[in-house]
Amino acid sequence: MSNTIIHFGGGALGRGLVIPLIVGSGYEVILADTNEALLHNIKENMSYTLDITDAKKNRYRKIFVQNVLSCTSQEERLISLLQEVDTVTTSVRRENLKHVAKILVKAWKDEDISNKKVICCENIEHVSSYFQELLLKQDLTMEQKTRISQICIPDTIVDRICSATDDLNLIKSEMFYECSVDAKQLPNTGIKYITSVSDIDIHFARKRFLMNSYADAISFFALSKGIKYLHDAAKSNEINDIVKPFITLLKTLLRNVYKIDEDELDKWANCYRNRLTNNNILRDLHTVARNIIPKLSLEERFLSPLIQAKNNGIEIEEGVAFLKELIFTENKMKDSPLSRRDLLDKLKELWASNEDGRDIFKMTQELLKDEI
Ligand SMILES: NC(=O)c1ccc[n+]([C@@H]2O[C@H](COP(=O)([O-])OP(=O)(O)OC[C@H]3O[C@@H](n4cnc5c(N)ncnc54)[C@H](O)[C@@H]3O)[C@@H](O)[C@H]2O)c1
Numbered sequence: 001m002s003n004t005i006i007h008f009g010g011g012a013l014g015r016g017l018v019i020p021l022i023v024g025s026g027y028e029v030i031l032a033d034t035n036e037a038l039l040h041n042i043k044e045n046m047s048y049t050l051d052i053t054d055a056k057k058n059r060y061r062k063i064f065v066q067n068v069l070s071c072t073s074q075e076e077r078l079i080s081l082l083q084e085v086d087t088v089t090t091s092v093r094r095e096n097l098k099h100v101a102k103i104l105v106k107a108w109k110d111e112d113i114s115n116k117k118v119i120c121c122e123n124i125e126h127v128s129s130y131f132q133e134l135l136l137k138q139d140l141t142m143e144q145k146t147r148i149s150q151i152c153i154p155d156t157i158v159d160r161i162c163s164a165t166d167d168l169n170l171i172k173s174e175m176f177y178e179c180s181v182d183a184k185q186l187p188n189t190g191i192k193y194i195t196s197v198s199d200i201d202i203h204f205a206r207k208r209f210l211m212n213s214y215a216d217a218i219s220f221f222a223l224s225k226g227i228k229y230l231h232d233a234a235k236s237n238e239i240n241d242i243v244k245p246f247i248t249l250l251k252t253l254l255r256n257v258y259k260i261d262e263d264e265l266d267k268w269a270n271c272y273r274n275r276l277t278n279n280n281i282l283r284d285l286h287t288v289a290r291n292i293i294p295k296l297s298l299e300e301r302f303l304s305p306l307i308q309a310k311n312n313g314i315e316i317e318e319g320v321a322f323l324k325e326l327i328f329t330e331n332k333m334k335d336s337p338l339s340r341r342d343l344l345d346k347l348k349e350l351w352a353s354n355e356d357g358r359d360i361f362k363m364t365q366e367l368l369k370d371e372i
């Protein structure tokens with residue numbers, strides 16, 4: 001089945017971007033998911049509709065899949081099909097990748113691995129090492145470990161605003177997309193519309209900070225003000241003013257450390273904000289402002305830029321003050337908010353494992369002294 005790719009995860013990004021790119025590149029797609037209702041719906045016509053909301057022509061596109069399979073009730077069938085394909089793609093969200101790893105290892109641990117590759121279309125920096133670790137955590141002999149560690153898993157960058165709708169057959173999205181892998185790890189994906197790029201770390205940082213850090217920041221604050229959709233958050237001057245000091249710091253970091261020039265930064269920042277204001281995509285803010293704890297880890301979109309900025313001599317006081325506001329605002333929205341002490345304990349647990357994290361923790365603690 002050299003012309004078939006198995007894709008795990010037919011949620012917003014899977015149906016909105018990854019499957020269309022693979023199908024558009026001339027492959028057949030087998031969709032593996034755990035959501036039985038979704039699979040049942042797609043199975044009826046082996047297709048779904050993609051609404052490219054800002055397309056000038058051909059706005060509604062039918063996307064055909066070859067087959068759909070449940071990762072739970074059809075695991076055996078899935079494993080035998082996995083043994084016949086070389087390329088697997090995913091868009092299941094970080095917390096679900098461990099289940100994909102488990103099935104893949106079952107399928108591939110005794111197979112010829114030479115052409116096998118896994119392209120994790122997830123919003124995860126250095127997804128290559130993250131997914132490889134998940135694979136190697138499985139119960140394997142030394143020989144199988146050596147084999148599994150040879151699977152090609154490139155780092156990726158993936159971006160398109162996609163939103164599922166109440167109609168399981170309809171997904172809403174936009175013209176813009178980025179979906180690439182690290183050319184050093186995989187010079188040619190074999191998939192026309194999933195390209196290999198050099199300097200992926202620079203592209204990732206630009207997209208991570210100007211899109212994800214920005215989108216998440218406005219989303220958490222907008223939720224606290226009763227706003228429902230992403231496009232309203234992006235349009236609101238009040239919300240944009242709240243996040244401005246942080247965005248200014250991110251731009252300084254991208255300019256000074258990643259060497260992206262001012263015009264390029266402005267071009268991207270405007271592009272991201274314009275995309276996020278697309279009111280034909282009713283993206284509920286809860287699908288953006290989600291999983292705050294993993295996003296507050298030292299490697300992620302909020303802490304990592306602060307640490308990089310600090311270590312490159314950029315002032316971070318305003319950034320830390322902003323982050324403290326964001327964390328406490330999000331906490332207040334919870335059904336059972338943590339007390340200030342418990343919240344600080346949580347942050348200490350997350351950040352105190354190294355000196356950079358400890359410094360930011362101390363600055364946060366210091367800021368709280370002045371508050372009643
Ligand atoms: N939605 C977007 O606009 C967007 C944009 C860029 C990047 N991403 C990234 O794409 C990834 C997916 O996000 P999403 O928004 O599509 O989430 P989603 O919740 O809409 O979709 C996830 C899909 O994975 C399925 N799934 C869960 N566990 C599974 C398993 N063990 N095996 C197979 N399928 C499983 C779910 O049933 C669901 O259909 C994330 O890493 C996210 O960061 C999303």
Ligand SMILES: O=P(O)(O)OC[C@@H](O)[C@@H](O)[C@H](O)[C@H](O)CO
Pocket residue numbers: 093123159160161162211212213215216287288290
């Ligand atoms: O899983 P996450 O929250 O890291 O990111 C997925 C998407 O929410 C994200 O990429 C958005 O599309 C973007 O940040 C704004 O729409």
